[in-house]
Amino acid sequence: MLQSYLSLCLASILMLDAPAADSQARAPGSRGLPTAPPEAVGLSPSRLALIDEAVARAIRGGEIPGAVVLVARHGKIAYWKPFGNRAVRPAAEPMTLDTIFDMASLTKVMATTPAIMMLVQDGRVRLGDRVRRYLPRFTGGGKEDITVRHLLVHYSGLRPDFDLARKWTGREAALEELWLETTESKPGTEFKYSDLNFIALAEIVRSVAGQSLDVFVREALYEPLGMKDTAFNPPAEWHSRIAPTESRTRALAYLGGADAAAPSDAILRGEVHDPTAWRMGGVAGHAGLFSSAADVAIYAQMLLNHGSHDGRNLLAPLAVSAMTSPQSPKAAASVRGFGWDLDTAFSSPRGDLFREGFGHTGFTGTSLWVNPDLDCFVVILSNRVHPDGKGDATHLRGVIANLVAAAVVERN
Secondary structure, three states: OHHHHHHHHHHHHHHHHOOOOOOOOOOOOOOOOOEOOHHHHOEOHHHHHHHHHHHHHHHHOOOOOEEEEEEEEOOEEEEEEEEEEEEOOOOOEEOOOOOEEEOHHHHHHHHHHHHHHHHHHOOOOOOOOEHHHOOOOOOOOOHHHOEHHHHHHOOOOOOOOOOOOOOOOOHHHHHHHHHHOOOOOOOOOOOOOOHHHHHHHHHHHHHHHOOOHHHHHHHHHHHHHOOOOOEEOOOHHHHHHEOOOOEHHHHHHOOOOOOOOOOOOOEOOOOOOOHHHHHOOOOOOOOOEEEEHHHHHHHHHHHHOOOEEOOEEOOOHHHHHHHOOOOOOOOOOOEEOOOOEEEOOOOHHHOOOOOOOEEEEEOOOEEEEEEOOOOEEEEEEEOOOOOOOOOOOHHHHHHHHHHHHHHEOOOO
16 A cells, blocks of 8 residues: 555656646647747746746655646746646546636635626626625624625635534525624624625625626636636546645545535545535535636736736726735734735735735635736645545645746836
């Protein structure tokens, strides 16, 4: 058994010397952003090359089984490589450029946040409105004064998640749990990162737009952007490209939950890892989205283009500015935009050298950091929870951010 494990680790590390693309992966630049040599966009090739060894160390250290790293600047991809394996159990599978990942909490900023901002720019939602205007049962327990803004910046006072020891299944049952929630602090006074905020926001989308979140963002955002690898509850034909996570039993154990129907040993693949999103049927405001590095790059570039794609403004420029500028209460120690992280304890993908920008992380090992001042972004997609939940991508995120920041040789 040990010999087999060591052989698997060696195979993963050897993959680091493989070409950036393989026969199964999408050729770089064939869809989405074009590619360019690093020096053509003001980046040092030798410094970007240091990313290779940084990821190799993380794989050797058991922090991740593999990853896809993409760096773009001035609208062009300057670095894009797969590393290691996307699966180690039940059999080893090499990582590929077109691997699709469970994005976890990047769902918050790639689905729920833009959906809400689209409703705002269309005059259908006001951020200062109390949530109960759109969800009449969102009352009691201190919830009456929570506004849409409070939800977006995580200053609602709600706790981080439901008590998963309670038995329930389905979206309607989740909402019954939400109506029972009480605040732990006065709305607007304390930063508390909470999945419940975005579960409520997704329900606002459904209430106002008359569509579930997955349908709304597919029609209003992903299809216009040409994001063909992005969806909730991905179809079966995608599963061979999806990076697996861990078993449902382990996923439930994070929050003390249990479920008699959960398989004990089956590794999740194409099924959302987050236990609450799973119980809700795979579509939730806080988790459930699957995507690829190429599609994340398309989305990030749209934001750098002030909401524009192919001459069409999907998001108004001022809506993008509002999302990505400080929106927390004045003098708050933890600074958030609408949905996006700016400067909090969750800012690991910013690293130490990027002084500005916005981004987000995902529990499964995904992250995105965008720096408008330098017109660049860094996508790091891994399935660090595979196969046994013991990985950790936090250190690697900061290291890669530092390497990219140090690679900037021309500010314009």
